[in-house]
Amino acid sequence: MASGITLSGVFKRFGATEVIKGIDLAIEPGEFVVLVGPSGCGKSTLLNLVAGLETLTSGDIRIGAQVVNDVPPRDRDIAMVFQSYALYPTKSVRQNITFGMQTRHVPRDRQEAALDEFSRLLQIDGLLDRKPGQLSGGQRQRVAMGRALVRQPEVFLFDEPLSNLDAKLRIEMRTEIKKLHQRLGKTVVYVTHDQIEAMTLASRIAVMDNGHIRQFAQPHEIYEDPVDLFVAGFMGSPPMNMLPGKLARDGTARAVAVEGNGAPPILFPLPGRLAARLDEPDGHEVVLGLRPEAIFAAGTELPGPDRFVFERTVGVVEPTGPDTMLVFAIGPVEAIARVRPGDAPDPGTAFSFEVDMTKAKLFDAASGLALGARTGGR
Amino acid sequence: MRARRISGIVRPRGWTTTALRGLLFAVLGLFCLYYLVPLIVMVSTSLKSLDEIREGTLLSLPQSVTVDAWVKAWDAACVGVRCDGLKPFMWNSIAMAVPAVLLSTALGAVNGYALTKWRFPGADWIFALMLFGAFIPFQVILLPMARTLGLLGLAGTVPGLILVHTVYGLAFTTLFFRNFFIGVSDGILQAARIDGAGFFRIFAGIVLPMSVPAIVVTVIWQFTQIWNDFLFGVAFTVGDSNPVTVALNNVVNTSTGVKEYNVDMAAAILAGLPTMLVYVVAGAWFVRGLSAGAVKG
Structure with missing residues (x-):
């Protein structure tokens, strides 16, 4: 059973700058929610708040029924995939994937089983002894996903995971992420600036601008019934004609x-x-x-x-x-x-x-x- | 991490270019000579007998090669009143330099890591103050340090010297590691924190293995500084606990008897040998570390 995520009255300030300006969002268990918006709209900050990599200024974040405001990232039952992959450069693919289980003292045979299952699923089982530097961009992305998957958390957080891939690979990986979600049924929060990624992946899209959520709805509704000019102009390529x-x-x-x-x-x-x-x-x-x-x-x-x-x-x-x-x-x-x-x-x-x-x-x-x-x- | 090939770049041709290149090599050759002549004189003098030194000129090569002077410098030269050569003082220097280098490097690495990756309020101020330590002339702290060592009961001992070098090495080692770690992606640390690792687990498991170039640079720098140090050695140690630099001074400045230039030269080379060795062994890493981060690998 996947956990839902509830954000209520979430604010985040960095010094005098307010980056997140009061966000309420209820994400259902098993949902694939995409946070989309132009750069600087606060979407990555919002994801980091959910991950626990940033501290809330005010408001509440719940994962499942638990308020996680003061829970460190390691205890939130989440896994995250980063834009830069953030693989450990001196560790082999195998060590990269199992590091999280090692720090949590997961028994060795269960580590091996999880490694085996997910490296096969992601088709990286032939690369386990290589270092990240010896992998192509797409392979690194798979390893980063493998590292997140083996933990088998309730919530997956993706921070622009496909931005560094070339166009063809990006479409392939997009499909794979969607397949993985359908197969595992876990809650996903996915940040991107690419509106096509948002449309193709999401069960619901939250369009963000300037620290606010402009619209939170299913993709077709965002596309067909945008609530304002910002959402209308942001979604769709080429953009909507505004006469x-x-x-x-x-x-x-x-x-x-x-x-x-x-x-x-x-x-x-x-x-x-x-x-x-x-x-x-x-x-x-x-x-x-x-x-x-x-x-x-x-x-x-x-x-x-x-x-x-x-x-x-x-x-x-x-x-x-x-x-x-x-x-x-x-x-x-x-x-x-x-x-x-x-x-x-x-x-x-x-x-x-x-x-x-x-x-x-x-x-x-x-x-x-x-x-x-x-x-x-x- | 291979350097980009630049030998294929098209150059203009013509006699001016050739002449300029000739001039360039001539100047380079002169500089090489300028730096090498003292070494050549030292080595050749150390291999001569005293008679030969008296009869020949400074630049003439040894007629009959003898290592007597080296043996004497190592084993029997008089340092003050003691005539055991440099050997015991060499061990003093090693016993001082190795722990001091390791300690200051390890602490510098932790400092640099904490200052860049576990930011806390006032981190920049602390770093600025530490950096200030790199610019303090060491003469200024001689008296207060002597008092401190006295209070700690470490005056005149090798452990006391280790403490001094560790403390005054921290400014540089922290600077080196901070500048290296600032280039390490924060994403890697965030990933490690989500993976459940804490401060020291991330440091030992992920950050330290990445920083081999920085470690090598710091070790070379610290070893050279500490081994070659004379001021702290002469100020904070006495007689038997002198490092080799101080002992060398005492060998050369002995005012009794005949001046044994060959022994002096051999002793000087012996005292400088370990730093040279460190350069040769780790030299490739040194260059790599200095340019690390300049180009994304």
Whole structure:
């Protein structure tokens, strides 16, 4: 049975700087929670607080039912994987993995059994007598994971474990970490700045910014219903297009008017369901959020409700392989559309874009909060 | 940890380059000679008989090689009134230098580890004060130290000298180890703490094995300092407990009888031999330790 983790009213100050500004978080047993945010948002500090490598300024942290505020790391029943691997350079892989068991005086035969089981699981059983310096980055990462796994703790903490690997290896290891979690069913707290890692691994994501948690929800909800502009802009690659505009009417239906540069404004009609939840009057300043995949070449998708077609000159064409990104100016900003490679025009030509307005997000320009959100925001 | 190959870098060609290179080697050769001549004179003089020294010049090589002077310096030269050669004093120096080097190095390692990896309030102040110790002229502390040794009942003894060298070596050894440990990743220590290891377990099991280069550098430095020390030796020991540096001075400065240059030279080389030996044995490590951390291995 894995343990849950509960954080209540957690603050952390380093001298006069407040790094963690009051965090409440309830992590269920067996959950895979990813803390994601830009560098300096406090995510690693929060993880160190859970590990006991930093001392709380105020608040409570519980692992299972026990308050661990004053419990040293060794007694917290946790294991941690570090970004730099933090392997012991003078010890062999075998000694690296068993060091924690040795300090805890685990009987020798149980050490051997655990070493055997997990080195085989991680496919490092052929490397046990090597030193970390003789291993590749991916192998070192596996050893670091092995060192954490053999302890068989209730909680695993990962601090950007894949950041130092090359792109291909990172995807492989990502899948392996997910498999391991499914197999072992332990609680995992995982810190990353990579939103794709967050989306692929997490059962729930906590998006952090500036010492606060902006949103804590399942990946699809974070992606589809971001609570504010920060979350919307952080998750997704290429990022969501943010078009500043004003609430307006198109006939009787509600719409968002996005000013062109001198050109007449484009009226994006809002879907009825979204419009019905809006209390704001016409003329209210808003930001219309459209993900690149919600804008595509006109007529290339099956027809659906709330589609809107407009024409723009394509500025830049960026093929990525499966999709091609079209960059075009709209109002004061540049927007990105994701089209099929076969539909891509030459740069500088006029092009008809179709928007799926059911996927549009609407934010208050002043507060940045989502408008008419289904979940009602925070 | 191999040095990057630089022999393949393309250089300009031409007679000026060749001439400059020739000049470079000429200057280097001159400097080599400048440093080697005293040694050559010492070795060759120590292998001559007294008659030969009187007849020949300083630079002439020995006509008939004899090791009599070496044997006498080691076994029979008069140090003050005692005529047992340098041998007993050599043992004094070893009995003093080895424990003093080991103690000051070990304590310096613990200090450096605590100052960098188990930070406590005021750690920087303590380090600054210790560093200050490296700049105190040793003459300043002669009197207070003599008083302290007297109170401890260690005046004029080898253990007293060990204590003095250990205390005054700490400034340097702490500095060396602190600068080495500051480059050791904190992540390794965090991992070890999560693995359940404490202060000394991490020190002995993880940190110390990593710091072999720092240990070698510190040992060489401390051994050279302590072995070659004259001031503390002459101030804090008497007669039979003199280290070899003081004994050598007494051999050379004996004012009675004929001046035996060959014995003096042999004695001087004997007194300097252990430091040379340490350099040769650990020299490769010395260079490696000095540049450790400059390039990530």
